Amino acid sequence: MTNTAVEICNLTKVFDGKEVLRGCNLTVQSGTIYGLLGANGAGKTTMFKLITGLLSPTAGNIKVQGKTLSIDKKDFLRKMGILIETPVFYDHLSARENLEIHLSYMEHSFGKIEQVLEMVGLGDTGKQPVSKFSLGMKQRLAIGRAISHSPQILILDEPINGLDPMGIRQIRNLFLSLAKDGMTLLISSHILSEIEHIADVVGVLTNGNVVQEVALSEIKKQYPNGLEEYFFQIMSGGAGA
Numbered sequence: 001m002t003n004t005a006v007e008i009c010n011l012t013k014v015f016d017g018k019e020v021l022r023g024c025n026l027t028v029q030s031g032t033i034y035g036l037l038g039a040n041g042a043g044k045t046t047m048f049k050l051i052t053g054l055l056s057p058t059a060g061n062i063k064v065q066g067k068t069l070s071i072d073k074k075d076f077l078r079k080m081g082i083l084i085e086t087p088v089f090y091d092h093l094s095a096r097e098n099l100e101i102h103l104s105y106m107e108h109s110f111g112k113i114e115q116v117l118e119m120v121g122l123g124d125t126g127k128q129p130v131s132k133f134s135l136g137m138k139q140r141l142a143i144g145r146a147i148s149h150s151p152q153i154l155i156l157d158e159p160i161n162g163l164d165p166m167g168i169r170q171i172r173n174l175f176l177s178l179a180k181d182g183m184t185l186l187i188s189s190h191i192l193s194e195i196e197h198i199a200d201v202v203g204v205l206t207n208g209n210v211v212q213e214v215a216l217s218e219i220k221k222q223y224p225n226g227l228e229e230y231f232f233q234i235m236s237g238g239a240g241a
């Protein structure tokens with residue numbers, strides 16, 4: 001059993017002649033929380049879509065738990081919980097019914113649905129259709145759906161979008177407890193303070209590559225003002241960029 005959850009080597013993605021990722025490398029160790037940072041348009045969502053098989057690479061290799069990603073195999077999908085871009089639901093159905101559909105597709109039991117809804121703060125939504133949910137409630141449901149089939153790796157693109165301060169704290173604690181139980185989390189966010197709360201390792205995507213993968217504990221030692229100072233240093237071409 002490998003300790004590497006995700007390993008990306010020389011990954012390149014070209015859209016319409018434009019290289020968004022160029023020879024990109026990234027390594028996420030099992031059971032850790034990896035924070036992927038980068039400016040708007042840096043390629044974070046593209047990277048996540050490649051890791052989850054929603055896009056095909058132009059070149060390069062992606063390994064998940066030591067095996068080359070095979071987008072045709074449901075086994076790979078079952079290993080991953082995914083929240084990328086605006087989540088889509090069956091709006092006329094309840095939160096529970098939406099999770100049932102997802103779990104049927106994943107061939108997973110319905111046994112923990114109530115527990116998952118409680119974990120994301122939707123335990124009292126009953127038969128209410130998702131069409132009546134607020135933005136934050138939909139985001140909570142998207143997180144619930146991503147974790148509902150007990151994946152080993154969670155891929156989360158801007159997961160706290162739309163959450164209120166209580167929700168942010170609740171979801172932060174949920175992520176920390178999932179990692180403590182052995183789940184691997186790969187999270188992108190523009191909210192540096194949030195990444196600073198939870199990440200073990202931070203990678204910054206700039207000019208099509210991850211310039212450095214550094215333990216957050218190291219960043220805190222070297223940058224007294226924390227992740228924001230480190231990030232701006234990288235973006236201005238310093239800190240090993």
Ligand SMILES: Nc1ncnc2c1ncn2[C@@H]1O[C@H](COP(=O)(O)OP(=O)(O)OP(=O)(O)O)[C@@H](O)[C@H]1O
Pocket residue numbers: 015016020038039040041042043044045046047
């Ligand atoms: N399907 C596509 N076709 C063409 N270009 C695309 C496509 N998807 C993404 N891009 C381009 O790739 C680049 C990276 O986009 P991406 O969404 O991955 O960035 P991001 O880092 O997630 O940005 P943000 O922080 O703004 O969400 C952008 O220039 C974008 O326009």
